[in-house]
C-alpha cells in the first residue's frame with residue numbers, strides 16, 4: 001500500500017493537469033500554427049494515458065502480473081488498428097478530395 | 100419551463116401515428132391494471148426490479164427483448180404492407196412516417212431486441228456454467244440492465260411525444276445534422292443509443308472480469324463451455340467497440356446541441372469520419388451479436404446429438420480469430436464512400452478472410468451431428484434451420500466483400516436481404532434456441548414442444564418468403580428504404596415478401612401461445628431434477644430454478660463436460676459433508692432509480708428542458724455515491740439456511756438420489 005502512497009497520486013495528478021492545460025492553452029491562444037498544435041495535442045494525449053496507467057492504475061514491469069500486461073498489449077493492438085486504420089482511411093479520402 | 104415541449108408534440112396529426120401512440124399507452128396501462136389486479140406491485144418491486152441476482156437480471160433482459168421484438172416486428176410488417184401496395188404513390192404511409200418506421204425498426208431490433216436478448220442469456224447461464232455464485236459486479240449488472248431499459252423507453256416514448264428519427268438506424272450526417280433535421284427525432288435516437296451504450300460497455304467489462312476471475316477451481320480456459328468462450332470474446336468486443344459509437348453519437352449530439360462542426364463540411368468538419376467511427380463499432384457489433392449465438396448452437400447441437408462437440412479446440416480458436424479479425428473489416432460498410440482502390444481492396448480481402456473461421460464452425464456442428472442420436476427438440480430445429488440458411492447468407496456476404504460487386508449492390512434490397520439472412524437465422528434463431536433450451540432452467544418447467552416447432556417452421560418459411568424476393572429485387576436495382584416506386588415489375592416480389600411477413604407473424608403468435616400453453620400445463624412438464632435434457636455442463640447440476648447462491652458448495656472441475664462426467668462416475672447429486680455460510684449481495688433500488696433518471700435525463704435533453712437535465716444528473720450522482728458507500732451491500736445466509744434449502748432439493752430428487 002505504501003508504494004501507492006499519497007505522494008504518488010499527487011505526482012500523477014500534477015502531471016495530468018499539466019498535460020491537460022498545455023493543449024487547452026495552445027488552442028485558446030493560437031500560439032502555434034494548426035499543424036503543430038495538433039501534433040502537440042496528440043503527444044500530450046498519449047503521455048496522459050501513460051501517466052494514468054503508471055500513477056493511478058499502478059502498472060509497471062516488475063510487480064504487475066503477466067496477464068495484465070498481456071491485456072495491455074492486446075489493448076494497444078486494438079487501438080493501433082482503430083486509430084491507425086482511421087488515419088489511413090481519412091487521409092486517403094483527404095488526398096482524393098484534393099486532387 | 101418545458102423547453103421545446105408543447106401540446107403540438109402529441110401525434111394528433113395523423114390517424115396512424117395516433118393509433119401507434121394509443122397502442123403504446125394502452126399496452127402500458129393494461130400491464131399496470133393487471134399488476135394492480137394481481138396485487139403484484141410489491142412482489143415485482145422487492146423480488147425483481149430491485150434484484151441484483153444475475154438470473155433475475157437475465158430474465159428481465161429477455162423480457163425486455165421479447166417486448167421489443169414485438170414492437171420491431173410491428174414496424175417490419177407495416178413496412179412490408181406499405182411496399183406491397185406502394186406502386187405509383189399508393190400505400191397508406193406518408194414518406195415522413197415510413198422513414199420513422201425503418202429507422203425505429205433497425206434501431207430497436209439491434210439495440211433493444213438483440214442486445215438485451217444476448218446480454219440476458221449470458222447473464223442467466225454463464226455464471227452457472229463457470230460454477231460461480233454471481234457476476235463479478237452484481238450492482239453494476241443491475242445498472243446496465245436499467246440503462247438499457249431507459250434507452251428502450253426513450254424509443255417507445257417517441258411514439259407518443261414527438262417523433263422518432265428519420266435518418267435510419269445509422270443516423271448518417273449531414274442528414275442527421277441540425278440543419279437538415281431540426282426536429283427532436285434524431286435526438287431521441289442519439290440519447291437512446293448513448294444511454295444504453297453505456298450499459299452495454301459496462302456489461303462487457305463485467306462479463307470479462309467474471310469469466311477471467313470467477314471460474315470454479317479446475318476450470319481452465321480450455322475447459323470452459325463453448326457458450327462461455329463466445330460470451331468472453333463478445334464481451335471483449337463490447338468493451339472495446341462500444342466506446343466508438345459513444346464517441347460518434349456524442350460528437351453528433353455536440354454538433355446538434357452546441358453548434359459544433361465535427362461532421363459538417365462547413366468549418367472544417369468531415370461527415371465521412373462519422374461513417375468511419377460508426378462502423379468501427381458497427382462491424383464488431385454484428386459479431387458481438389452472433390458469437391454468443393454460435394455458442395448456443397454448439398451447446399444445443401452437442402446436447403441433442405448426445406455427443407461431445409466435434410473439434411472443441413478449433414471452435415475456440417475460430418472464435419478468438421473472428422473476434423480479432425472483426426476489428427479489421429469495418430470499411431466494407433462504406434466501400435462506395437470514395438476510398439482509393441488500395442484501401443477498398445485491403446478491407447475486401449480481410450472481409451473474405453473472416454469467412455474462413457466462420458466456415459470452420461459450420462463443419463464443427465455438422466460433424467457433431469454426424470452419427471449422433473438426434474433429438475429434434477425445437478432448439479435443435481432452430482440450429483439446423485440456422486446452419487442451412489446461414490450458409491446462403493454467408494455466400495452473399497462474400498459476394499458483397501468484392502468492392503466492384505458492392506458498388507452495384509450497395510444500398511439496394513440485396514443488402515437488406517443479405518443482412519437479414521445473417522441476423523435472423525444467425526442471431527435471432529440462436530437466441531430463440533437458447534431461450535427454449537434454458538427456459539426450464541430459469542423457471543422449473545419446460546416450454547411446449549409442439550408450439551415451439553410450429554413457431555420454428557413459420558419463422559423459417561416466413562423468412563425465405565420475405566427475403567429471397569429482396570435478393571432478386573436488389574439485382575433488379577430496387578434501392579432500400581423506398582416509400583414508393585413506379586416500376587410495376589417490382590410489385591409481385593414485394594407482395595410475396597409481405598406474405599412472408601404474415602407467415603412470420605404466425606410464428607410470433609405461436610411463441611405467444613407456447614408461453615400460455617406451457618404455463619397452463621406446467622405441472623405436466625415440471626423439471627424436478629434440474630436436468631431435463633441429459634445435460635453435459637454445470638448449469639444442469641443445480642435445481643431448476645437454481646437457488647440464490649447457485650451452488651451450495653462450489654464444484655471442482657476436472658473435465659470439459661463436468662456434469663456429464665460426474666453422472667458417469669456416479670458423483671453427481673452427492674450430498675456434501677457440511678455447508679458453510681454464504682455471502683449474498685442484497686437487493687437495492689439504486690439500479691432502477693439510476694435507470695429511471697437516465698430516462699428523464701435523456702428526455703429532458705431531447706426537449707431542451709435544461710433545469711430537469713441538471714436535477715436528474717444530480718440525483719443520479721447522489722444515487723451512485725450513496726450506493727457505493729453503503730456498507731450493508733451484502734448479507735449472510737447461514738449454514739443452517741443453506742442446509743434447509745439443499746435438503747429440500749434432495750427431497751425433490753427423491754428416488755434418484
Ligand code: HEM
Nearest residue numbers: 175178201205208209213267268269515522579580581600
Ligand atoms: C421479423 C422479420 C423481419 C422483417 C419482415 C423485417 C423487415 C425489414 C424491412 C422491410 C426493412 C426495410 C428495408 C428497406 O429499407 O427497404 C428492414 C430494415 C432493417 N431491419 Fe429488419 N425485418 C425483420 C427482422 C429484423 C431483425 C431480427 C433485425 C435485427 C436484429 C432487423 C434489422 C434491420 C435493420 C438494421 C434494418 C435497416 C434499417 C435502416 O434502413 O436503417 N430486422 N427490415
Ligand SMILES: [Cu+2]
Nearest residue numbers: 382429431432
Ligand atoms: Cu461488417
